[in-house]
Amino acid sequence: MGRNAHIHRQMMLKRRHPDFNGEHQISYRFDFDQCSINLRGRPDAVYREDNFLVVEEIKSVLASAEAFQGYTIENLNNFRTQLDLYLYLLRLQGQDHLRGRLHLINLAESGGDKTLDCAADFERTALLLEAAFSRLLAEIERRRNHYLNLKFVADELQFPFPTFRPQQKRMLEEVSAAAESGGRLMLSAPTGIGKTAGVLFPALKAAFQLDKKIYFATAKTTQRLIVRGLVDRLKLKSAPFSALFLTARAKLCPLEAEVCQWDSCQYICDFEDKMKRFSFIEEMYEGAVFDGENISRRALPVNMCPFAVALALAEYADLVVGDYNYVFDPRIMIRRIFADEGAAKIILIIDEAHNLPDRIRDCYSPEIAYSEVEFLLASLKGKASQWSFHKNAASFLRALVKFFHHLPEAVCPVELSSSDWSDLQAEAETLIMQFNLTPSDISIVKSDPLLKFLNEFIWFAKTAQLGEGMAYLYDNQRRILKALCLDPGLRLKDTMASFHSVIAMSATLAPNEFFAEMLGFYDRASNVNLLNPFPAENRKIRIIPEVSTLYKFRARFVPKIAEVIDRIYAEQPGGYFVFFPSYAYMQETAEWIKSPFLLQQAEMNEASRSDFLAEVAKGGKLFLAVLGGVFAEGVDYPGQLAGVIIVGPGLPLYCLETEMIRDYFDHCYGRGFEYAYVYPGMNRVIQAAGRLIRSETDRGSITLICSRFLQEPYRSLIPRDWYVEEVEELVVKSRN
Secondary structure, three states: OHHHHHHHHHHHHHHHOOOOEOOOOEEEEEEEOOEEEEEEEOOOEEEEEOOEEEEEEEEEEOOOHHHHHOOOOOOOHHHHHHHHHHHHHHHHOOOOOEEEEEEEEEOOOOOOEEEEEEOOOHHHHHHHHHHHHHHHHHHHHHHHHHHHHHHHHHOOOOOOOOOOOOOHHHHHHHHHHHHHHOOEEEEEOOOOOOHHHHHHHHHHHHHHHHOOEEEEEEOOHHHHHHHHHHHHHHHHOOOOOOEEEOOOHHHHOOOOOOOOOOOOOOOOOOHHHHHHHOOHHHHHHOOOEEEHHHHHHHHHHHOOOHHHHHHHHHOOOOEEEEEOHHHHOOOOOOHHHHOOOHHHHEEEEEOOHHHHHHHHHHHOOOEEEHHHHHHHHHHOOOOOOOOHHHHHHHHHHHHHHHHHHOOOOOEEEOOOOHHHHHHHHHHHHHHHHHHHHOOOOOOOOOOOHHHHHHHHHHHHHHHOOOOOOEEEEEEOOOOEEEEEEOOHHHHHHHHHHHOOEEEEEEOOOOOHHHHHHHOOOOOOEEEEEOOOOOOHHHEEEEEEOOOOOOHHHHHHHHHHHHHHHHHHHHHOOOOEEEEEOOHHHHHHHHOOOOOOEEEOOOOOOHHHHHHHHHHHHHOOOEEEEEOOOOOOOOOOOOOOOOEEEEEOOOOOOOOHHHHHHHHHHHHHHOOHHHHHHHHHHHHHHHHHHOOOOOOOOOOEEEEEEOHHHHOOOOHHHOOHHHOOOOHHHHEOOOOO
16 A cells, blocks of 8 residues: 555656656765765655756655644754765765655545655764664674684583484484585484573574574474573583574563554664663673573563564564464564565574474464454444444455355355456455554454454465465355465475575484475475484384274274273283374274373363473373373483383374365375375374383383284384384284
8 A cells, every 4th residue: 555655656756847856866885984885775756847957755644624724844864964965975976956855645534645855964974874884884793893702612512411312423424514505404413402592502503603693493382491591501611602592472461452552662762762762782692591581580570572672682683583473474473674685694493394384384374264254243343433434344345245145155165366366365454454443432453353353364364465375265154264374395395495504403304305395495305313312122112003093994993992902001000191183083982991181181280281291290190191292202201101002103183274275285205195294294103102112211001002003004104113023023023
């Protein structure tokens, strides 16, 4: 909307002034304090008028009619300074008779535009530039000294543990080579061999040598705690790097706001001035470690937004540790460090990288529920006369209702028009602008569900314009329109290519080709697959093929599966995790189990998960849980388990969405069943099995229950270090 108004003004000027020059680059080289500084800019319009060379900036604003009327060149200081800079550069190039012009376009419903002329203030601009150059050179010098300090200590920095675990030296070598060469590395390494230290330590040393930074992307808070422990160990050795551990905005916001209102938030007011007054940045250069807790403790008493402070510090931290979303979700990506080629200065480490494709698929698979549209429309009844925002919002929602009424009465794929959804996106964006201008005495709450819906709708509309690797379906039973990201790799490809280097690590990145495509590397990554270094005699691995977990045989074999589980427990009582492919299958089998057990619930908050883990620590019973769930991945159970039992290969649910993914990869690679079902399922199996052996002292059994583990394509995905010659060595003969 603002861009269209901008272009319209430029076209009008071009018709009116034959010598019009739009987006004309102006540049000048300054010699300052023994340095050369090139300053460049592109004013929106340059043209002659009444013997003056006019430099015009076109700015769109969002303001009430009263506020817009009060705008003057004096109270629009940022715009005025930009104009003065352009005029000053032209003056230095020898131009005379200069005039600055600011053209304002109000995008609010009241509309209007106005033109403000200003005479150049060259003396003020020269002083501003001198001060800015001084700050710039001081900052450059500070960054240079910090880099030289890090580079000096890089060779002296010692591994933070007294000895290396098996395979860690190999990890250090591979990660160093990838980081130094700007490569992409997929590192598969078994649990318990110290991947975090084996990857982060050499990456830090390479970053210090190359003047790069590190972003350590994690999926879970537990992994961030492991990184924090490693950072604390390195700091004990006086390592001078700074680190920032990001906490989600929702957990830091003192107002608990659904959507940030940066323009009106009391914790953002005078934010830049406060950042200059306080010592956060200086402490970063001195090697500080910041997290959500210590930032909040210092920021809130002085009315500073802790999350905004964290984002500001991200530019200065040598190591940033945070969620996947801050890198890969366009809605919340930290643009100040990743955009505009910023990623090229960063070594990206992706922890538990096998989780990333599903996270990206979820991110790019938003949905719109008819029930929500209907509810919001009903909530606007009687309000249309209060304020035109309500009228426009109601009209928008009625158009969506009409759209839903034209969808097929079936659960099926649908085609969406990219141009139509582009128009709908623009409408939703206009509504948000109107929303933000609604007077406070009108019945709109700033955390209104309508605002939340509009933001989510805009994201859906954007996904509807992506094209390749996307599909859309409608469920007429639930009345939900859903986007479906078929190919996460296409969404990740450009992001992965933008970084200096990428290290993707996990215990399970097999098959390598599958994960290279799902992570957006394709043929650009090297693979390192490390075998389990712990004594084979510490684990007893067995396959029980006498039952089938195929859906059509499931009811028939449930009693037999329960019998097998009871038998394993009776032979050697202790703590066992028993993992199932679904909650329904788990609950059905639980009714036949005679041994003592505890059941994972579908909905568990942090307290109930902690209670469950406390029971696991006590041992002595079966713990029934689902593959791919919170207890099957990313959790350590040191010395707590006698064994792990896995019921079936854990294939994703058979449904229209999974079948659409299957069809897509059948078309792309001819392996749709493997890509949609087998590889994700077997990855869950191997992750769950990895809960047992986490150190050289852990012992226990891993039992796979299902005949399919001996059949292709499942058989070839059994890890090679689980058997000596062939998979059949693991088979337990039937007792019947």
